[in-house]
Amino acid sequence: MKGISMMSMRSGFTWSVIGLCAGLLISIEARGQAPSPGATLFEKRCYSCHNIGSGDKKGPDLKGVTLRRSRDWLHEYIKSPAAMNRRGDPEARALFKKFAPEVMPDQDITDEQIDAILALIDELTRKNETFVPAGAKLSRPVTPADIDLGRQLFVGRRALSNGGPACISCHTVSGVGRLGGGTLGPDLTAVNVKYRDPELIAILQNPNFPTMKTVFGTRPLTDEEIVQLFAYLQNVKPAHPTTQALAGIARIEPWFVTIGFVVLLGAIIGLNVIWKSRLRGVREPLVRRSTS
Amino acid sequence: MDVRLQISMVFHLDKCIGCHTCSIACKNVWTDRKGAEYMWWNNVETKPGTGYPTAWEDQSKYKGGWEQRNGQPELRMGRKSSRLINLFHNPHLPKLDDYYEPWTYRYEDLFDSPEGADQPTARPISMITGKPIDIEAGPNWDDDLGGSPVYAANDPNLEGFSPEQREELFDVERLVFFYLPRICNHCLNPACVAACPSGAIYKRGEDGIVLINQERCRAWRMCVTACPYKKTYYNWSTGKSEKCILCFPRLETGQAPACFHSCVGRIRYLGALLYDADRLLETLNVADEKLVEAHRELILDPFDPYVQAEALKNGIDDQAIEAAQRSPVYKYVKEWRLALPLHPEFRTLPMLFYVPPLLPVMARAEQGLYDTSDKELFAPIDKARVPMEYLARLFAGGNVELVRYSLKKQYAVRLFKRMDTVGDIDRALVKRALQEVEASEDEAEQIFRLTSLPTMTERFVIPPSHREEALAMLTQDLWEEKGGAGLGFREPPTRGA
Numbered sequence: 015m016k017g018i019s020m021m022s023m024r025s026g027f028t029w030s031v032i033g034l035c036a037g038l039l040i041s042i043e044a045r046g047q048a049p050s051p052g053a054t055l056f057e058k059r060c061y062s063c064h065n066i067g068s069g070d071k072k073g074p075d076l077k078g079v080t081l082r083r084s085r086d087w088l089h090e091y092i093k094s095p096a097a098m099n100r101r102g103d104p105e106a107r108a109l110f111k112k113f114a115p116e117v118m119p120d121q122d123i124t125d126e127q128i129d130a131i132l133a134l135i136d137e138l139t140r141k142n143e144t145f146v147p148a149g150a151k152l153s154r155p156v157t158p159a160d161i162d163l164g165r166q167l168f169v170g171r172r173a174l175s176n177g178g179p180a181c182i183s184c185h186t187v188s189g190v191g192r193l194g195g196g197t198l199g200p201d202l203t204a205v206n207v208k209y210r211d212p213e214l215i216a217i218l219q220n221p222n223f224p225t226m227k228t229v230f231g232t233r234p235l236t237d238e239e240i241v242q243l244f245a246y247l248q249n250v251k252p253a254h255p256t257t258q259a260l261a262g263i264a265r266i267e268p269w270f271v272t273i274g275f276v277v278l279l280g281a282i283i284g285l286n287v288i289w290k291s292r293l294r295g296v297r298e299p300l301v302r303r304s305t306s
Numbered sequence: 307m308d309v310r311l312q313i314s315m316v317f318h319l320d321k322c323i324g325c326h327t328c329s330i331a332c333k334n335v336w337t338d339r340k341g342a343e344y345m346w347w348n349n350v351e352t353k354p355g356t357g358y359p360t361a362w363e364d365q366s367k368y369k370g371g372w373e374q375r376n377g378q379p380e381l382r383m384g385r386k387s388s389r390l391i392n393l394f395h396n397p398h399l400p401k402l403d404d405y406y407e408p409w410t411y412r413y414e415d416l417f418d419s420p421e422g423a424d425q426p427t428a429r430p431i432s433m434i435t436g437k438p439i440d441i442e443a444g445p446n447w448d449d450d451l452g453g454s455p456v457y458a459a460n461d462p463n464l465e466g467f468s469p470e471q472r473e474e475l476f477d478v479e480r481l482v483f484f485y486l487p488r489i490c491n492h493c494l495n496p497a498c499v500a501a502c503p504s505g506a507i508y509k510r511g512e513d514g515i516v517l518i519n520q521e522r523c524r525a526w527r528m529c530v531t532a533c534p535y536k537k538t539y540y541n542w543s544t545g546k547s548e549k550c551i552l553c554f555p556r557l558e559t560g561q562a563p564a565c566f567h568s569c570v571g572r573i574r575y576l577g578a579l580l581y582d583a584d585r586l587l588e589t590l591n592v593a594d595e596k597l598v599e600a601h602r603e604l605i606l607d608p609f610d611p612y613v614q615a616e617a618l619k620n621g622i623d624d625q626a627i628e629a630a631q632r633s634p635v636y637k638y639v640k641e642w643r644l645a646l647p648l649h650p651e652f653r654t655l656p657m658l659f660y661v662p663p664l665l666p667v668m669a670r671a672e673q674g675l676y677d678t679s680d681k682e683l684f685a686p687i688d689k690a691r692v693p694m695e696y697l698a699r700l701f702a703g704g705n706v707e708l709v710r711y712s713l714k715k716q717y718a719v720r721l722f723k724r725m726d727t728v729g730d731i732d733r734a735l736v737k738r739a740l741q742e743v744e745a746s747e748d749e750a751e752q753i754f755r756l757t758s759l760p761t762m763t764e765r766f767v768i769p770p771s772h773r774e775e776a777l778a779m780l781t782q783d784l785w786e787e788k789g790g791a792g793l794g795f796r797e798p799p800t801r802g803a
Contacts, residue, residue, distance in 0.1 A: 289395065298403055
């Protein structure tokens with residue numbers, strides 16, 4: 015009993031401190047219109063999968079999460095969701111189940127950073143506002159010429175200036191090459207339907223997916239490249255009406271099957287020609303020849 | 307001169323009755339195991355016939371042995387580069403069907419079948435799949451000319467014979483066949499050793515036995531193709547190739563190999579030969595017809611003091627030299643020139659020699675009498691039912707003279723003994739016969755004795771293996787091994803069940 019009351023006392027104290035800090039932050043933001051550290055962090059680390067106030071994305075909408083869950087739980091969960099799921103925490107399990115197959119990767123993040131993000135969520139929840147990414151804006155308006163430039167970047171005809179690999183090595187969209195692009199990442203044909211514009215821009219600026227983070231963390235896209243790629247991805251036309259429904263699933267097209275069959279047939283004939291002198295049995299043909 | 311010792315063999319075909327006792331002895335000792343059911347390290351073939359595996363002598367199909375290319379012996383199966391390319395797909399392997407699918411019978415059906423109108427039968431079942439099979443081939447399917455229109459008629463050695471000659475061979479009252487027992491020849495120039503990519507096959511230094519190291523074998527099966535006699539076999543259960551080991555555990559303890567020991571016709575002789583390893587290459591670079599002579603030249607005279615001294619230098623001890631002097635193989639091959647190697651043209655220098663058989667003669671049926679007599683001295687040789695060319699193709703690379711000499715000598719010995727025991731032949735005739743083959747009466751008597759009345763110790767002259775010397779190479783203190791035998795305990799014994 016004593017422990018619990020101590021806990022509630024301590025958390026009450028923490029709450030008041032956080033409230034104070036949050037109030038301070040809001041006032042700063044209100045005065046200078048500069049994004050709070052929480053907002054910058056959220057945009058960079060969380061926004062590719064989470065919203066505040068505008069619905070579930072790959073992960074749940076975080077509006078009101080600080081009211082639904084305890085602080086300790088949030089801290090622990092953010093640092094290692096998988097560990098908590100393994101441990102059998104019922105809430106973690108429910109989340110994993112709901113958003114399968116997406117799995118939130120473990121975050122390399124400090125307690126202070128988490129607190130800043132939670133403060134932002136708290137504030138927006140209280141004010142009943144939605145999070146609008148401050149940095150998720152294009153550096154200039156899109157022009158029609160950007161579409162083709164973006165395509166060149168996507169297929170790797172022009173190299174990314176910071177040395178990142180071309181998108182096509184992991185992604186495909188309809189209309190790039192006969193054999194399409196890579197299959198490691200998802201098909202990006204309908205990516206403009208999957209994400210709203212600011213979200214897509216935020217991803218291009220800061221791809222916080224485990225694979226992309228390691229690849230592009232030290233080699234980010236430049237503002238100009240973001241504009242061009244954004245323009246291209248917005249304008250990719252699905253090849254078939256069903257493509258959108260099948261986005262992300264590899265398509266098997268008839269011409270591909272035909273080519274595969276022809277190549278296989280060629281290989282079989284070729285190997286038979288190369289090894290035409292091999293022994294195909296001696297006794298059977300001898301008996302056949304002698305008895306016919 | 308680089309003197310080596312080789313345990314060599316002579317099979318006297320004139321005495322073989324084709325009983326297959328040797329095959330059974332070998333099967334019971336060595337190949338009565340899973341994966342080895344189809345192997346016959348020792349088999350007995352009927353000639354003319356295609357043998358086991360079917361038509362093994364036809365190297366246009368099986369690509370075994372060596373051939374002369376640019377004055378150098380090269381494996382017929384291809385150069386190193388082409389062997390490497392085909393490493394994962396050796397295209398010249400015999401199929402199981404070319405050997406035969408081993409089978410047994412479901413004997414329990416004879417006892418367990420429910421009562422019915424018919425007698426139960428034991429169905430043949432495959433020893434590989436365990437399912438019922440229709441038997442279509444066996445290891446001696448063409449035994450005693452069985453199925454001769456299919457098998458004997460397609461004997462690869464009959465190639466080049468005219469249709470009339472072939473027809474005569476299988477005519478009633480002219481029909482003829484003989485038996486050819488075969489084991490691994492433990493060749494001086496083994497193609498299997500040369501072809502092995504793993505270096506698993508080796509020729510033992512002390513006695514020339516060719517063995518496959520079961521730990522190093524990687525089942526490439528190049529040896530199966532390379533051996534022109536098809537005497538290495540792939541064990542599908544262990545994934546290793548196996549071959550005749552000349553019963554080396556028996557040889558090392560002074561016993562003859564199982565097939566030699568069990569031979570009821572006593573056709574098998576075993577003894578040591580000394581040969582000059584330095585001259586191997588020049589021996590291999592002669593024409594087919596001269597191969598047998600070159601092969602004989604390679605074998606050294608164990609009575610020559612120079613050879614003895616060189617042998618001692620190479621670690622061949624006095625007892626081994628003495629065994630080589632008593633070797634029946636040396637007498638048959640070198641002294642008497644009676645025994646010939648099987649298919650010398652494969653150029654592996656096989657060290658198993660055959661005394662060609664004296665076969666039934668042509669006869670006339672006159673006034674109801676079956677007459678085989680003739681005025682000519684060696685008429686039975688030249689008018690034998692099997693053309694001399696056929697034997698020459700088997701045993702002399704096509705050199706008819708060598709076969710004729712061996713047969714004439716055997717016939718002369720018969721005449722000599724007939725004069726000796728029955729006394730109805732003129733001595734002058736016998737003398738003439740012996741002169742033709744440059745043999746003395748003393749030599750004829752010796753040939754007769756070793757052919758007809760040899761004792762066990764005369765047939766098998768096995769040099770002592772001196773295992774204590776092998777042991778001395780492995781351990782410093784021989785006293786430690788006193789009273790020990792074999793390999794010792796491979797796993798230490800423990801108390802309890």
